[in-house]
Amino acid sequence: MKFTPAKPPLTGETLASLTEKLRALGEPAFRAKQILDWLYKKRARSWDEMTNLSKPLRTWLDATFDLMPATLVFNKQSHDVTDKLLLELRDGSLIETVIIRVPQEGVGLDESRKTICISTQVGCAMACAFCASGLAGLKRDLSAGEIVAQLLQVCYREDERSPRARPELASFDNIVVMGMGEPLANYDATLGALAIVNAEWGLGFGARRITLSTSGLVPKILRLAEEPLGFRLAISLHGATDEVREKIMPVNKAFPLAKLIPAIRTFSEKHGRMVTLEFILIEDINDSLDQARALRDIALDLHAHVNLIPYNTVEGLPWKRPSLTRQEKFADILRAARVSVTLRREKGHDIDAACGQLRLKTERDRADAA
Numbered sequence: 001m002k003f004t005p006a007k008p009p010l011t012g013e014t015l016a017s018l019t020e021k022l023r024a025l026g027e028p029a030f031r032a033k034q035i036l037d038w039l040y041k042k043r044a045r046s047w048d049e050m051t052n053l054s055k056p057l058r059t060w061l062d063a064t065f066d067l068m069p070a071t072l073v074f075n076k077q078s079h080d081v082t083d084k085l086l087l088e089l090r091d092g093s094l095i096e097t098v099i100i101r102v103p104q105e106g107v108g109l110d111e112s113r114k115t116i117c118i119s120t121q122v123g124c125a126m127a128c129a130f131c132a133s134g135l136a137g138l139k140r141d142l143s144a145g146e147i148v149a150q151l152l153q154v155c156y157r158e159d160e161r162s163p164r165a166r167p168e169l170a171s172f173d174n175i176v177v178m179g180m181g182e183p184l185a186n187y188d189a190t191l192g193a194l195a196i197v198n199a200e201w202g203l204g205f206g207a208r209r210i211t212l213s214t215s216g217l218v219p220k221i222l223r224l225a226e227e228p229l230g231f232r233l234a235i236s237l238h239g240a241t242d243e244v245r246e247k248i249m250p251v252n253k254a255f256p257l258a259k260l261i262p263a264i265r266t267f268s269e270k271h272g273r274m275v276t277l278e279f280i281l282i283e284d285i286n287d288s289l290d291q292a293r294a295l296r297d298i299a300l301d302l303h304a305h306v307n308l309i310p311y312n313t314v315e316g317l318p319w320k321r322p323s324l325t326r327q328e329k330f331a332d333i334l335r336a337a338r339v340s341v342t343l344r345r346e347k348g349h350d351i352d353a354a355c356g357q358l359r360l361k362t363e364r365d366r367a368d369a370a
Ligand code: SAH
Pocket: 126, 128, 130, 131, 132, 177, 178, 179, 180, 181, 182, 183, 213, 214, 215, 216, 234, 235, 236, 238, 278, 280, 309, 310, 311, 312, 313, 314, 354, 355
């Protein structure tokens, strides 16, 4: 399930790996940093822009690396605050990267705070019953370079829309690893990509502004707890009892709540920060007030934040979001116990922002056209 491109992406190189390759050519040690500066700080889109490199070196780079392994297919802008980039990889695979703008008083949307949602796999093997990403199973893992490329594509786009005071910095404020795929099932590439994003020679982006979301792979959560970089963690809970969770998330069979909850506790104790429990509200599936009470107890026990997300309908799936009244009643049970809770106002519903939907639609259209 691995794809080996003709040329490895430059976005997958670390300062150390690039230095090593250039040393073999007889290039001085500072050359790798110069090249990565062109890529991440000056956002060069072609080798020829890298004017302080010799022509023969640029020719070698072009023959050796793919500068950008993801091509923008299209950008779909919603009427609210969400932008979605559909990217095509070298093997024709499609992935989605979402820009979520947080409206702020006194500034235009382009200048407002931005959270970027990135994908880590093409498709997904977790088979959550409600999710569009997993409908066709897992196609393949993304490489670290393909994961980093999504963020650079966002920088390209945002740089054009709103010049920044410090152009060498990333063009967004937060990263959530909540796009297509299960990041902890593609652990090495995901963590490798985030190390590049975090590095001073890369995007220089703070680990504390990066949230990893998982469906609950317990051994990997425990491994993540040992990582030196302090990423934030979000857990896709979606059921507050095994009975309910198991119905919609097959992962619960291998890692039921009795295993998952202690792993979350270990993570939050190691990092001393609140974990987020995500809970999609789906009508008649997990929106009972009994579920609300069970969720409240878990959140209090873990001292976790709860993010309630009204379900985004997926074409071909029967699930619906509960009424606004039901959503509020559910949230009130948590609020009454002083649980830190947000009831998310939908963003991007009109552009199929729920994970995997845009890709699914485009692949269906392509299949129809073939
Ligand atoms: N595999 C990881 C990250 C990708 S899914 C995980 O499970 O956390 C990102 C989030 O979107 C998850 O919480 C997922 O359950 C949620 N999601 C999937 N389909 C959705 C839908 N139709 N409406 C709302 N949220 C959805």
